[in-house]
Amino acid sequence: xxxxxxxxxxxxxxxxxxxxxxxxxxxxxxxxxxxxxxxxxxxxxxxxxxxxxxxxxxxxxxxxxxxxxxxxxxxxxxxxxxxxxxxxxxxxxxxxxxxxxxxxxxxxxxxxxxxxxxxxxxxxxxxxxxxxxxxx
Amino acid sequence: xxxxxxxxxxxxxxxxxxxxxxxxxxxxxxxxxxxxxxxxxxxxxxxxxxxxxxxxxxxxxxxxxxxxxxxxxxxxxxxxxxxxxxxxxxxxxxxxxxxxxxxxxxxxxxxxxxxxxxxxxxxxxxxxxxxxxxxx
Amino acid sequence: xxxxxxxxxxxxxxxxxxxxxxxxxxxxxxxxxxxxxxxxxxxxxxxxxxxxxxxxxxxxxxxxxxxxxxxxxxxxxxxxxxxxxxxxxxxxxxxxxxxxxxxxxxxxxxxxxxxxxxxxxxxxxxxxxxxxxxxx
Numbered sequence: 001x002x003x004x005x006x007x008x009x010x011x012x013x014x015x016x017x018x019x020x021x022x023x024x025x026x027x028x029x030x031x032x033x034x035x036x037x038x039x040x041x042x043x044x045x046x047x048x049x050x051x052x053x054x055x056x057x058x059x060x061x062x063x064x065x066x067x068x069x070x071x072x073x074x075x076x077x078x079x080x081x082x083x084x085x086x087x088x089x090x091x092x093x094x095x096x097x098x099x100x101x102x103x104x105x106x107x108x109x110x111x112x113x114x115x116x117x118x119x120x121x122x123x124x125x126x127x128x129x130x131x132x133x134x135x136x
Numbered sequence: 137x138x139x140x141x142x143x144x145x146x147x148x149x150x151x152x153x154x155x156x157x158x159x160x161x162x163x164x165x166x167x168x169x170x171x172x173x174x175x176x177x178x179x180x181x182x183x184x185x186x187x188x189x190x191x192x193x194x195x196x197x198x199x200x201x202x203x204x205x206x207x208x209x210x211x212x213x214x215x216x217x218x219x220x221x222x223x224x225x226x227x228x229x230x231x232x233x234x235x236x237x238x239x240x241x242x243x244x245x246x247x248x249x250x251x252x253x254x255x256x257x258x259x260x261x262x263x264x265x266x267x268x269x270x271x272x
Numbered sequence: 273x274x275x276x277x278x279x280x281x282x283x284x285x286x287x288x289x290x291x292x293x294x295x296x297x298x299x300x301x302x303x304x305x306x307x308x309x310x311x312x313x314x315x316x317x318x319x320x321x322x323x324x325x326x327x328x329x330x331x332x333x334x335x336x337x338x339x340x341x342x343x344x345x346x347x348x349x350x351x352x353x354x355x356x357x358x359x360x361x362x363x364x365x366x367x368x369x370x371x372x373x374x375x376x377x378x379x380x381x382x383x384x385x386x387x388x389x390x391x392x393x394x395x396x397x398x399x400x401x402x403x404x405x406x407x408x
Contacts, residue, residue, distance in 0.1 A: 138374065
């Protein structure tokens with residue numbers, strides 16, 4: 001359950017078709033890295049920034065920024081792996097250079113999150129939580 | 137002082153009247169859970185996501201995402217309680233199922249925050265801070 | 273490398289010229305506080321909130337919210353200093369009262385971030401990382 005990936009991009013820099021592919025790939029990458037997370041819990045949101053509103057080094061920005069919020073409790077290699085693969089896959093889909101892609105994940109304790117009306121389970125306890133949640 | 141609740145919603149999924157009610161209720165829920173926080177310090181922002189920009193499990197999303205940023209130092213039951221009550225109240229106001237609502241809070245150390253030109257007090261020290269802040 | 277400063281402002285409350293000045297100043301403030309961070313890695317994004325979408329204490333908000341995401345590992349005075357100076361500088365540029373400005377920074381472990389296809393270095397190890405990164 002839960003991750004949210006917010007993608008902040010320059011206006012019209014990514015086509016609708018590529019957005020859909022990116023959303024599917026981020027969902028796949030997250031679920032493979034975090035077994036037990038159902039795909040339907042992975043949220044991906046694109047936010048388009050108009051030219052006068054995005055800066056990098058004080059200049060107009062070409063960068064795509066992916067800001068993930070995931071449950072805490074994953075090992076460091078898992079977290080590094082997720083952002084590395086998101087950057088690589090984004091570049092492959094869009095043709096953008098990885099120099100213009102920044103991906104990061106912020107961790108939040110499971111107890112700080114409610115989805116479907118229930119406080120999130122710790123990583124690894126999804127099966128029991130989903131069974132209970134579906135029953136209610 | 138300080139909390140920011142960012143609500144990311146599908147475009148036109150919440151009416152202006154419901155937004156106002158949600159803003160008032162989030163403000164109330166936060167201030168009751170965190171005594172000493174004046175209502176005027178609670179920020180609520182709605183962000184509308186157009187159909188091609190929001191995904192869940194790789195499909196078009198119906199979800200409402202509430203992302204709170206609060207000062208660190210609250211007990212876990214307080215944090216779980218805030219997000220639980222926000223989800224329940226959101227559903228009651230809008231009629232949306234809690235299955236389509238995700239609420240979370242991220243904590244930030246008080247020393248990382250400035251409001252009104254002054255670094256935030258730790259939780260529980262608001263009264264002294266407000267007295268000093270108002271005098272300056 | 274890396275910081276992202278997201279500025280959430282009431283619609284049309286900051287001119288294009290002031291946005292550019294703010295982006296340059298946030299870049300300068302961050303790089304002076306965190307030596308070794310090249311200016312071209314500092315991202316500043318403005319997000320405009322329409323009147324019915326921004327609330328403070330349940331009322332229409334006039335507030336400007338600056339939400340920074342920086343690598344972990346900076347001392348508390350550095351973090352407090354960054355947000356204090358951003359608030360002061362924003363007020364000086366725009367003429368807005370600091371009462372209507374909130375600035376905060378959230379820390380993220382370097383290992384949770386990829387930019388230019390490479391996992392971020394810890395603070396203080398930027399020179400080696402940049403040398404290696406430029407060579408690749």
